[in-house]
Amino acid sequence: MTLDIHAPKADTSAAPLDVIALYRTMVTARVMNDLLKTRKTQGYFPFYIGCAGHESMAAVLAALEETDWLALYYRDMAAWLQRTGDLYGPLREAYSRTTGPMGAGRNMPSHYSSKAHRILPTFSEVAGLMPFAAGVGFALKQQGLAGELVLCSTGDGGAATNDFHVMLRASAVHQLPMLIVVEDNGWAITAEAKLQWAGSLVEMAKGAGVYAEEVDGTDAIATYQATCRLAEHIRSGQGPVLMHLHLGLLDAHSSSTDIRSYRKKEEIELTAVLKDPVKNFGHWLVEQGYLQEEDLTRIRNEVRAELERIEQEVLKEPEPTGERVMEHVLYVPEWRENTPRGTKRQVTMLSAINEALAELAQRDPNFFVYGQDVGSPKGGVFGATASLVSKFPGTAISSPLNEQLIVGIVAGASLHDGKSRCAEIQFVDYHQSATQTIRLAARIAYQNYGTWTMPMVIRTKSGSGGGGPISSGGAGGGAFGHSNAGEQWFTSIPGMITICPATPFDAKGLLLEAARSQSPVTFLERGRLYRAEPPKDADGHVIDAIASYWQVPDGYYTLPIGKARRLKIGEGPTRVAIIAWGTMVLEACTAAANFVKLAGGAIEIVDLRTLAPFDEAAVVAAVRDANRVLVVTEESDLTSFGRHIHSWVVQHCFYDLDCTPGFIAAVKAPAAPYNGREESAFYPTAQTIEEQLAVLLAE
Numbered sequence: 001m002t003l004d005i006h007a008p009k010a011d012t013s014a015a016p017l018d019v020i021a022l023y024r025t026m027v028t029a030r031v032m033n034d035l036l037k038t039r040k041t042q043g044y045f046p047f048y049i050g051c052a053g054h055e056s057m058a059a060v061l062a063a064l065e066e067t068d069w070l071a072l073y074y075r076d077m078a079a080w081l082q083r084t085g086d087l088y089g090p091l092r093e094a095y096s097r098t099t100g101p102m103g104a105g106r107n108m109p110s111h112y113s114s115k116a117h118r119i120l121p122t123f124s125e126v127a128g129l130m131p132f133a134a135g136v137g138f139a140l141k142q143q144g145l146a147g148e149l150v151l152c153s154t155g156d157g158g159a160a161t162n163d164f165h166v167m168l169r170a171s172a173v174h175q176l177p178m179l180i181v182v183e184d185n186g187w188a189i190t191a192e193a194k195l196q197w198a199g200s201l202v203e204m205a206k207g208a209g210v211y212a213e214e215v216d217g218t219d220a221i222a223t224y225q226a227t228c229r230l231a232e233h234i235r236s237g238q239g240p241v242l243m244h245l246h247l248g249l250l251d252a253h254s255s256s257t258d259i260r261s262y263r264k265k266e267e268i269e270l271t272a273v274l275k276d277p278v279k280n281f282g283h284w285l286v287e288q289g290y291l292q293e294e295d296l297t298r299i300r301n302e303v304r305a306e307l308e309r310i311e312q313e314v315l316k317e318p319e320p321t322g323e324r325v326m327e328h329v330l331y332v333p334e335w336r337e338n339t340p341r342g343t344k345r346q347v348t349m350l351s352a353i354n355e356a357l358a359e360l361a362q363r364d365p366n367f368f369v370y371g372q373d374v375g376s377p378k379g380g381v382f383g384a385t386a387s388l389v390s391k392f393p394g395t396a397i398s399s400p401l402n403e404q405l406i407v408g409i410v411a412g413a414s415l416h417d418g419k420s421r422c423a424e425i426q427f428v429d430y431h432q433s434a435t436q437t438i439r440l441a442a443r444i445a446y447q448n449y450g451t452w453t454m455p456m457v458i459r460t461k462s463g464s465g466g467g468g469p470i471s472s473g474g475a476g477g478g479a480f481g482h483s484n485a486g487e488q489w490f491t492s493i494p495g496m497i498t499i500c501p502a503t504p505f506d507a508k509g510l511l512l513e514a515a516r517s518q519s520p521v522t523f524l525e526r527g528r529l530y531r532a533e534p535p536k537d538a539d540g541h542v543i544d545a546i547a548s549y550w551q552v553p554d555g556y557y558t559l560p561i562g563k564a565r566r567l568k569i570g571e572g573p574t575r576v577a578i579i580a581w582g583t584m585v586l587e588a589c590t591a592a593a594n595f596v597k598l599a600g601g602a603i604e605i606v607d608l609r610t611l612a613p614f615d616e617a618a619v620v621a622a623v624r625d626a627n628r629v630l631v632v633t634e635e636s637d638l639t640s641f642g643r644h645i646h647s648w649v650v651q652h653c654f655y656d657l658d659c660t661p662g663f664i665a666a667v668k669a670p671a672a673p674y675n676g677r678e679e680s681a682f683y684p685t686a687q688t689i690e691e692q693l694a695v696l697l698a699e
Contacts, residue, residue: 019290023285024299024303025081025082026058026078028081028087029077029078030052031303032090033050033251036050036090036091036094036109037050037251037255039094040255045094045095045109047108047109048109048254048255049075049254051075051076052250052251053075053247053248053249053250053271053277054183054247054249055077055078055220055277055278056078056218056219056277056281057078057082057183058079058081058082059223060181060224060227060243063224063227064179064231065148066083066118067118069118069119069120069133069149069150069151069416070118071120071129071130071132071133071152072112072151073181073183074110074112075110077110080112080119083114083117083119084114084117086101087307087310088101088314089114092105092317093107093108093109094109095317096319096320097314097318098317098320099317099318103447105319105320106446106447106449108124111123113448113451113452120132120136120415120452121447121452123447125163126155126157126158127164128163129163129440130158130161130163130164131166131404131411131412132408133150133152133167133178133412134166134167134170134408134409135412135413135415135416136416137171137176137178137412138170138174139366139412139413139416139417140176140177141176142368142413149177149179149234150176150179152167152178152179152181155185156182156183156185156186156188157191157193157196158182159184159197160188160197162433162436163436163437166405167180167408168210168242169405170400171239172208172209172239172240173209175240176239176240177234177235178240178241179227179241179243180240180243181243182244183217184201184244185247185248185249187249189253190253190257201244202244210239210240210241211238211239211240211241211242212242212244214246215243215244215246216246217246218246218248218276219277219281220284221281221284223245247275247277248276250272282296328448329495330494330495330519330613331445331518332517332519332561332613333516333518335558335560336558338556340555341555342557344551344552344553344554346551346552347552348504349507349525349529350383350531351504352552353507353508353511353525354379354383354385354387355554356508356512357369357388357511358387358388358392359555359556360422361388362392363556366417366419367395367515368395368413368421369397369423370399370409370421370423370424371423371425371426372398372401372406372426374388374389374396374398374424375396380396384424403425403433403434404434404437406424406425407425408437409423410458411437411454411456415444415454418453420456420457420514420516420517420521421455421456421457422456422457422515424458424460425458426460426461427460427482427484428463428489428524429481429486430460431489438458438490439493441456441520442454442493442520444495445495445518445519446495453518454519454520455515455517455518455519456520456521457517457520457523458521458522459523460486460525461526462484462486462525462526462527462582463483463486463526463582463583464483464528464583464671478527478674478679479674480671480672480674482527483527483671483672483679484672485582485633485666485671487611487633487635488638490524490611491611491612491641495519496519496520496521497514497521497612497613498521498524498610498611499521499523499561499610500582500611501582501609502529502546502549502581502583503529503546504550504552506549506559506565506609507525508552509559510558510559510610512557513560513561514561524582524611526583526634529582534546535586535587535589535593537593537594537597538590541593543569543590543593545605546586546605559609562615563609563610563615564606564609564614564615565606565609566618567585567589567605568605570592570593570596570602572601574602574603574625574626575599575602575603576626576628576629576696577606577626577628578591578629578689579606579619579622579631579649580605580631580633581608583634584632584684587632587684587686587688588605588686591686591688591689592693594690595693595694604625606619611641612641616648619648620653620656623649623653624653627657628658628659628697628699629653629657629662630661630663630664630693631645631646631663632664632684632689633645633666635665636665636668636669636670637663637666637668638668642663646661659696664684664692665684666682667682
């Protein structure tokens with residue numbers, strides 16, 4: 001497809017504008033900036049980052065509609081005021097009041113956010129919101145919400161980040177309704193803008209397939225008129241636009257920097273004379289006869305008096321207390337017990353995942369899976385989306401080869417309407433380019449004190465076996481980049497739910513429940529389990545205790561997140577409790593069946609199913625029943641989730657233990673060698689577990 005990246009042909013006139021009201025908003029932003037800067041210096045609060053020089057963003061907002069979505073930069077106080085009219089909000093957040101509309105006093109000031117006003121929750125990580133903003137734009141286009149657009153703003157430093165380029169690429173590839181504003185004040189903290197990119201930002205954007213223009217941000221009317229025209233370009237379906245908005249930074253980067261330590265006196269003075277949008281707009285209003293010189297002083301004094309009055313009210317409002325520190329970390333859905341009514345059939349885990357995704361698409365017309373190759377006729381390299389491709393065209397959408405882009409699109413689309421969408425990352429090893437976006441997604445509910453939640457499912461193949469596209473199972477073929485277990489990367493993220501099923505029945509039920517979560521869920525799918533059959537003992541007999549979980553009902557059913565499954569193999573008192581998940585559950589079942597056949601008694605396998613949050617009560621109960629514990633993980637024996645479980649048992653169940661818990665893991669090396677023999681030696685097996693059981697029971 002040839003992209004039209006030429007200038008908008010129509011000379012769109014600016015819509016009627018109340019220039020006095022716009023000026024008052026810009027003055028309010030400046031006066032509030034100066035007030036908060038003074039209060040920080042006086043020691044009223046620890047940090048402030050200002051907006052002086054960026055007030056023409058109010059003109060950008062004046063040209064947009066109330067239904068447009070905003071992903072704002074931390075210097076966008078004027079944009080906040082133009083959209084919300086809320087003078088209390090910035091003061092409440094600066095003073096960390098529980099009444100703060102952006103984070104209830106939990107987030108840093110200047111991190112503008114309002115669900116009611118469609119202002120997306122932003123982050124301290126520069127431009128970190130941009131992949132999410134692209135996801136909102138993707139949802140607008142997917143749902144046919146013509147006329148709505150997403151304003152996404154950042155500074156010149158932000159335009160150098162991976163997040164910015166991910167958003168730019170997504171906007172161009174999918175021709176999203178995005179107005180991208182780079183507020184270039186010439187400085188990224190203490191580094192000049194020329195260090196952020198080489199050549200022309202406008203030409204770079206055009207080369208990527210995004211129409212772009214240079215705009216003088218020191219002129220409020222020129223900014224307003226350009227925004228009107230460019231917004232019309234986007235609304236008419238001509239694709240995204242980048243506005244390179246040239247501004248001046250009138251203060252230091254933040255209250256933590258001294259402007260004189262890195263900027264020359266002459267440059268500071270010239271910026272104040274030529275690049276002050278509030279002063280420039282005031283002069284224009286006087287020249288055009290809208291105001292007199294004395295009106296400019298009067299408006300400023302009125303605003304100052306109003307803000308000081310509001311400040312006194314805010315100071316009387318409550319501050320947060322330490323008791324709330326664990327509120328809004330995680331949203332585990334309350335499980336609603338449901339009995340599967342569909343006909344049961346023996347299916348593979350891969351088929352069960354296909355069925356779950358099809359159920360979700362049937363219930364939500366806007367549900368989709370987004371990832372590399374998922375929209376191909378095969379349904380991705382493993383075929384996990386084949387049912388969506390054939391039964392629900394358009395719900396499995398192939399992405400560019402960029403995991404941060406994949407996660408950002410899904411996260412933003414999920415933010416848009418509060419319903420879970422699904423990202424597929426082919427191999428868990430590949431998630432690492434998306435780590436910042438994943439961490440930020442998990443933090444959204446906490447930093448905004450529950451105003452925003454982040455429903456999203458990240459499905460990914462993990463662990464040994466399954467290999468690359470060639471290998472269908474067993475050992476060998478995966479090698480490095482395809483074989484990491486991966487749980488330690490997600491279970492260590494506050495606000496993230498991590499699930500790793502061992503059976504087809506659990507995979508379908510837990511995936512359907514994961515889509516109900518208002519916290520992000522990582523769903524680890526072990527490659528060796530995609531096509532695995534029920535485990536067998538050394539004599540080739542299927543192990544009855546687990547075999548029934550290959551019988552999967554038709555239709556919709558869910559299983560509880562955070563609840564383990566306890567499987568008992570053998571008769572009589574439990575001699576050892578094995579704690580495992582994923583592939584190691586099958587290996588543990590085989591080991592237990594072989595062991596009890598020779599030694600008698602019973603062994604219990606605790607299949608955690610959910611790794612974070614894991615079922616602490618089930619673990620404690622199993623330890624008390626057995627008094628001897630073995631933790632088995634497919635991870636390398638470094639700082640792993642398995643080691644966390646092992647230490648947790650020691651800490652919380654010490655007096656119920658007859659001996660030190662055993663621990664089995666993969667070797668301390670990168671996962672995993674390509675050839676079958678070396679890969680088999682890399683990971684634990686049923687034989688490894690049997691040997692350790694004998695050691696435990698001998699103690």
